[in-house]
Amino acid sequence: MTKHIVGPVDASIVPRFAGIATFARLPRIEDVDRVDIAVVGVPFDSGVSYRPGARFGPAHVREASRLLRPYNPAQDISPFAVQQVADAGDIAANPFSIDDAVREIEAAALELATRADKIVTIGGDHTIALPLLRAVAQKHGPVAVLHFDAHLDTWDTYFGAPVTHGTPFRRASEEGLIDLTASMHVGTRGPLYSADDLTDDTRLGFAVVTSEDVEERGVAAAIDRIRTRIGDKPLYISIDIDVLDPAHAPGTGTPEAGGLTSRELLRMIRALSDRNIVGADVVEIAPAYDHAQLTAIAASHVAYELISAMAPRETHQTTAAAES
C-alpha cells in the first residue's frame, strides 16, 4: 500500500514568498497523520556567553528555507517524497530559567518522539543539545555524537553555571548519554582558555578533526576519519553554525575566524546517508548579526542535507503531493 505523503507547497502554484513560513514550506504536524521526521524550533538563547539572539534562529531559518526545492541531486533523493517530513512549530522554553527550559525541552522532545520517528531541531543556542540528547538517549541508549562546531563545548562551568552553550557535551558525557568510543568534534579552531581545554576533552574521550586538519588533509580525508569513527552506531549530529567561517555564517553569537566553507560542511553531511542517523540539530543562528540571510540560507541547506541523509534509500521514490 502506498503511503500518502504530504510534501511542500508547490512553488509553481503558490509563489514561494507567499504564506506563513514552515520549514521548506512543509505541512504543519497538525495537518498530517503520521510523521517520519519532525522539524522543530527551540527559540531559546539564555545559555549564551557572548552575543545573544539565537532565540530568533528558528523563525529566521524557516524564512530562508522557502527556496529549497523538492529534489536533491547531490544525494539523488526527493527527501520530502520518500518520508513524511512536517514542521512541529516551536518548543516553548522559559527564557528566564535555564533549568526550567532544559526540562521543558526534554519533555517536549520526548512527547514529539511519540509522534515522529526522528527530530531535526533548529536552535536556539547550543545549550539545547543537552536536553535533546537526554531525550534521544532514552530511546536509543548512548549515541555516537558527531559535533560540528568551532568550539569544543566541553567546558565545565561559566560563572559557576553548569548548563550553558559552552558545556552541553561535558554534561552529556558525564550523564552517559554519549558513546564516547564513537564521538568526535569537527571544525574546531580558535583561541582557548588554556591547553587544558584540549586535554580535558581528550580525557572525556572525544576525537577531533580540526578546521586546520580539514584544510591540510582535505575533506575526503576528514570524511574517512568521521566514517571510521562513528561506524554503524546510532548517530546524533549536532551542528553549531559557527563551524562555518564567519564569511559564510556571520549571524552567530561566538564567531571564530578560519572556519569551514558551507560547501565543505554540506559535503561531509552527504557522506553520512548510509549511517543510522537518529536525530540532529542546527544551532546558534543569530539573525541580528546576519546579512542577506547568509547564515540562515546555510543553516536551511544544512537541515535539508540532514533530512536527505536520513531518508530511506530502499523505498521507491514517488512524487510528493503538492498541498497548500
Ligand SMILES: N=C(N)NCCCC(=O)O
Ligand atoms: N557554543 C558556542 N557557540 N560557543 C561556546 C563559546 C563559549 C565561550 O564563550 O567561551
Ligand SMILES: [Zn+2]
Ligand atoms: Zn560554537
Ligand SMILES: [Zn+2]
Ligand atoms: Zn556550540
